[in-house]
Amino acid sequence: MPNYSWPPMSTRKAIGQRLSRHDGIEKSTGRAKYNSDLNKPGMLQSALLTSPYAHARVRSIDVSAAEKAPGVTAVRVIAPAGTELQWQSQEIAVVAAATEPQARDAVRLIKIDYEVLPHVVREEDISKVGNRAKPAGEQLTGDPDKAFKEADVVNEGHYGIPVLTHCCLESHGQVVQWNGDQVNYWPSTQNVSGIGGDLAKNIELPATAIKVHQDHIGGGFGSKFGSDRWGVEGAKLSKASGGRPVKTFLDRATELNIAGNRPSAYAKIKMGAKKDGTIIAWESTSWATGGMGGGAMPPIPYVITNIPNRRLNHSAVATNGGPLRAWRAPNHPQASFLTCAAVEDLAAKLGMDPIEVFVKNIEYAPEPRRESYIYQFKKAAELSEWSKRWHRRGDSGSGPVKRGLGVGICSWGGAGHASTCNAKINPDGSVDIELGSQDLGTGTRTIIAQVAAETLGLPVNAVKVKLGDNALPPSNGSGGSTTVGGVSSSTRIATVNALDKLFEKVAPSLNTTADKLEAVGGKIQVKGDPAKSLTWAAACRKLGTQSISEQGQNNPRNPLGLNTQGVAGVQIADVSVDVETGVVKMNRMVAVQDCGLVVNPKLAESQVAGACIMSICGALMEERVMDQQTGRVLNPDMEFYKLAGAADIGEIIVHMDLREELDKRGVIGLGEPPTVGGVAAIANAVANAIGVRVPIIPLTPDRVLRALEERRSA
Amino acid sequence: MSKHHDELDEKAPPKGGFSRRGFFRGVGVTSGAIGSALLGEQEAEAAQAGGAKQGPGAVPVALNINGKVHNLNIEPRVTLLDACRNHLDITGAKRVCDKGTCGACTMIANGKVIYSCTTLAIDAQGKQIQTIEGIAVNGRPHPLSTAFVNNDGQQCGYCTPGFVMAAKGFLDKNPNPTYDQVKAGLGGNLCRCGTYVGVRKAVLEAAKAMKGGKNA
Numbered sequence: 045m046p047n048y049s050w051p052p053m054s055t056r057k058a059i060g061q062r063l064s065r066h067d068g069i070e071k072s073t074g075r076a077k078y079n080s081d082l083n084k085p086g087m088l089q090s091a092l093l094t095s096p097y098a099h100a101r102v103r104s105i106d107v108s109a110a111e112k113a114p115g116v117t118a119v120r121v122i123a124p125a126g127t128e129l130q131w132q133s134q135e136i137a138v139v140a141a142a143t144e145p146q147a148r149d150a151v152r153l154i155k156i157d158y159e160v161l162p163h164v165v166r167e168e169d170i171s172k173v174g175n176r177a178k179p180a181g182e183q184l185t186g187d188p189d190k191a192f193k194e195a196d197v198v199n200e201g202h203y204g205i206p207v208l209t210h211c212c213l214e215s216h217g218q219v220v221q222w223n224g225d226q227v228n229y230w231p232s233t234q235n236v237s238g239i240g241g242d243l244a245k246n247i248e249l250p251a252t253a254i255k256v257h258q259d260h261i262g263g264g265f266g267s268k269f270g271s272d273r274w275g276v277e278g279a280k281l282s283k284a285s286g287g288r289p290v291k292t293f294l295d296r297a298t299e300l301n302i303a304g305n306r307p308s309a310y311a312k313i314k315m316g317a318k319k320d321g322t323i324i325a326w327e328s329t330s331w332a333t334g335g336m337g338g339g340a341m342p343p344i345p346y347v348i349t350n351i352p353n354r355r356l357n358h359s360a361v362a363t364n365g366g367p368l369r370a371w372r373a374p375n376h377p378q379a380s381f382l383t384c385a386a387v388e389d390l391a392a393k394l395g396m397d398p399i400e401v402f403v404k405n406i407e408y409a410p411e412p413r414r415e416s417y418i419y420q421f422k423k424a425a426e427l428s429e430w431s432k433r434w435h436r437r438g439d440s441g442s443g444p445v446k447r448g449l450g451v452g453i454c455s456w457g458g459a460g461h462a463s464t465c466n467a468k469i470n471p472d473g474s475v476d477i478e479l480g481s482q483d484l485g486t487g488t489r490t491i492i493a494q495v496a497a498e499t500l501g502l503p504v505n506a507v508k509v510k511l512g513d514n515a516l517p518p519s520n521g522s523g524g525s526t527t528v529g530g531v532s533s534s535t536r537i538a539t540v541n542a543l544d545k546l547f548e549k550v551a552p553s554l555n556t557t558a559d560k561l562e563a564v565g566g567k568i569q570v571k572g573d574p575a576k577s578l579t580w581a582a583a584c585r586k587l588g589t590q591s592i593s594e595q596g597q598n599n600p601r602n603p604l605g606l607n608t609q610g611v612a613g614v615q616i617a618d619v620s621v622d623v624e625t626g627v628v629k630m631n632r633m634v635a636v637q638d639c640g641l642v643v644n645p646k647l648a649e650s651q652v653a654g655a656c657i658m659s660i661c662g663a664l665m666e667e668r669v670m671d672q673q674t675g676r677v678l679n680p681d682m683e684f685y686k687l688a689g690a691a692d693i694g695e696i697i698v699h700m701d702l703r704e705e706l707d708k709r710g711v712i713g714l715g716e717p718p719t720v721g722g723v724a725a726i727a728n729a730v731a732n733a734i735g736v737r738v739p740i741i742p743l744t745p746d747r748v749l750r751a752l753e754e755r756r757s758a
Numbered sequence: 759m760s761k762h763h764d765e766l767d768e769k770a771p772p773k774g775g776f777s778r779r780g781f782f783r784g785v786g787v788t789s790g791a792i793g794s795a796l797l798g799e800q801e802a803e804a805a806q807a808g809g810a811k812q813g814p815g816a817v818p819v820a821l822n823i824n825g826k827v828h829n830l831n832i833e834p835r836v837t838l839l840d841a842c843r844n845h846l847d848i849t850g851a852k853r854v855c856d857k858g859t860c861g862a863c864t865m866i867a868n869g870k871v872i873y874s875c876t877t878l879a880i881d882a883q884g885k886q887i888q889t890i891e892g893i894a895v896n897g898r899p900h901p902l903s904t905a906f907v908n909n910d911g912q913q914c915g916y917c918t919p920g921f922v923m924a925a926k927g928f929l930d931k932n933p934n935p936t937y938d939q940v941k942a943g944l945g946g947n948l949c950r951c952g953t954y955v956g957v958r959k960a961v962l963e964a965a966k967a968m969k970g971g972k973n974a
């Protein structure tokens with residue numbers, strides 16, 4: 045078998061370079077075409093009718109007036125009479141028309157009679173959800189009752205983090221054309237190779253009939269894997285409209301209401317410890333919702349999982365809200381917040397530094413990562429000036445603005461997914477690298493080019509990367525931070541295979557054998573005798589008219605040491621809180637993160653910084669607000685579903701943990717882990733600053749003031 | 759948490775939850791009392807100056823975009839953004855919030871930064887509209903576009919054209935901004951991937967590159 049392993053760190057040429065992303069200029073000049081930008085000849089627009097109620101039954105529906113409305117080509121009923129609607133904005137009918145305003149007008153002509161049914165949409169007070177809470181059964185380890193009696197310090201707290209939505213800037217949707225026995229499908233998707241099969245299943249065509257293409261995606265974050273109801277209906281509208289292409293992209297309110305959300309997590313947590321900070325007991329009662337399916341228990345206690353005595357109870361609460369979808373590091377940010385907040389509160393009660401408490405208990409973390417956490421705590425403390433700026437809880441001076449520091453941690457898997465790459469070396473010297481993958485803005489195109497260039501000894505811009513089409517060799521969807529490991533490994537294998545073929549072709553003209561050749565600096569040369577060489581162009585000319593085309597596959601069960609899983613990360617937030625107004629201001633966020641071999645540190649740092657900013661949004665602003673009276677989402681727009689702006693984030697300091705021993709582990713995914721610890725870090729920094737826990741996220745001024753008020757009145 | 763600032767005064771957020779465009783979608787635009795009551799003062803004057811009722815059917819609309827006049831026949835309720843995206847295939851500006859909050863639709867009209875999702879196409883007539891497609895300098899990418907690449911001020915890229923246009927409008931009026939002014943100056947635009955670190959650096963780099971008034 046050829047040697048596929050990564051070249052050692054010291055000899056790498058293309059891998060490890062801080063290159064700018066290859067599709068950057070297309071995006072920043074507006075030339076990049078997202079599928080929501082497409083205008084196909086004869087294209088129709090569509091509009092959805094969705095439920096105004098959180099829970100209702102359709103008594104009757106009459107679309108006859110809509111069908112006769114100007115410009116309308118097709119109307120489809122999704123929820124016929126008798127259908128029970130389980131959340132606001134659930135799809136009822138869809139209209140295709142020549143223009144978008146016409147489609148919307150026609151939707152307004154649909155007559156529908158609802159029987160309104162009782163709903164539950166709020167879960168933060170579990171005593172008010174009635175039979176909507178489904179207990180999952182107790183998990184018991186050791187003897188927590190005995191351990192709490194033996195503890196020197198016991199701390200009890202309650203904590204909560206609400207439902208968030210993905211709020212992808214490019215909404216969910218597609219252009220789709222069902223013409224005869226073929227469907228051309230241009231979705232906004234994280235799953236180029238797989239989404240065609242999903243659509244095919246739902247419209248009863250063979251998967252091979254669906255041609256998927258997507259050059260760019262405007263955000264997915266875990267919410268864009270399937271064809272969705274609107275994809276299926278779009279295809280059927282196209283068929284019913286004589287095969288004309290139909291465009292459907294959800295409006296913002298619908299996107300926020302039904303295109304996925306991150307489940308909430310609430311918990312009462314009791315921890316017991318010895319005076320020296322050794323944690324000996326954990327007890328938690330938690331609950332969560334992500335719609336009618338409820339919400340699973342986050343993996344608590346997080347990272348320091350193996351506390352010897354634990355009792356865990358969890359209930360999934362079914363609420364009449366849009367269904368959950370994967371959201372960057374599913375359930376990890378919630379788990380990190382619940383755990384790190386409880387540890388921070390325990391540390392405050394012990395009179396200890398929370399980092400000391402984590403380190404003291406690091407043996408409860410999985411063995412392979414313990415050393416990483418200790419190193420990263422130290423590094424993050426150094427970068428955040430922890431020893432200078434951290435203080436005992438509430439000990440932050442006499443003025444109204446209090447400064448505090450807090451810490452949060454992350455863990456993630458991130459092994460490479462199944463991926464196939466085709467590498468073509470052409471007689472004119474050009475190189476095509478083809479994968480049915482997608483670049484979510486993470487830099488996938490760029491890192492693939494770097495891997496190929498490294499193998500072939502070429503400049504990175506000599507490699508052309510083709511992604512985004514399901515006619516290309518399949519790669520799995522981009523979820524769980526699996527893409528970089530998958531595509532870098534398959535590209536490495538494919539390019540090594542292709543290069544070996546080229547070596548075989550040119551070896552005779554260099555009077556040697558293929559195994560004696562290497563590709564370095566744009567040349568094919570004899571190892572140890574660089575004078576005997578051919579330029580890349582001259583070598584490729586020896587191919588005559590036939591390109592070399594070789595595949596490589598990443599097999600997740602045997603990744604050949606090219607990729608692996610398991611990372612650690614530590615984040616420290618530095619905030620100022622005005623105790624008169626309750627406003628929290630970010631001063632600084634420090635993130636120390638490992639992810640094995642880093643193909644492009646510039647893009648990796650961007651990912652981590654972006655994840656920190658998402659955490660700032662989640663800690664300080666984001667919340668899907670439900671109204672129990674009407675059952676509706678109160679903030680289904682970007683004015684009141686708040687995201688941070690450029691002035692709200694303070695400074696972000698990213699330190700990629702690039703130590704050689706981590707590099708040797710191979711490539712590991714990075715999309716999820718840095719999104720995990722930030723909320724915990726910010727919440728803990730606020731507690732450190734103002735001397736009291738603000739239990740519920742986001743840390744809005746009203747919640748900060750209420751926590752301060754409750755302390756005063758206590 | 760400022761989402762707007764003086765330099766971007768054209769981007770004042772909508773007042774309350776009423777959707778002006780939603781109203782237009784329903785009734786078309788008239789110069790009558792109901793219409794005027796819901797319009798801003800200047801817009802009401804313009805509507806009255808226009809005289810006769812327009813719509814609800816399609817009407818001729820002439821838009822000067824990037825120096826080229828486009829003649830369209832569209833309903834008066836169509837926004838400038840949708841006119842560009844759906845009728846002219848000018849798709850750099852994105853429809854994201856569709857409510858004048860996020861800035862992904864940012865264009866420049868007569869030198870002022872606007873949210874094209876809350877500007878009706880008929881109201882944009884007679885103005886010099888500049889979109890991301892029209893800011894290249896002598897066939898080369900605008901220094902801001904290049905700086906966004908150099909500083910990795912983009913990930914998925916969907917907010918990027920709006921950021922570039924907002925930054926251009928900002929730098930045209932503030933050619934020597936401080937770092938803090940840049941942060942405030944970009945307050946009318948939102949990004950979901952979290953690219954602000956690169957965006958802020960990019961605007962400072964572009965400001966340096968643009969010095970000397972070499973750029974349009």
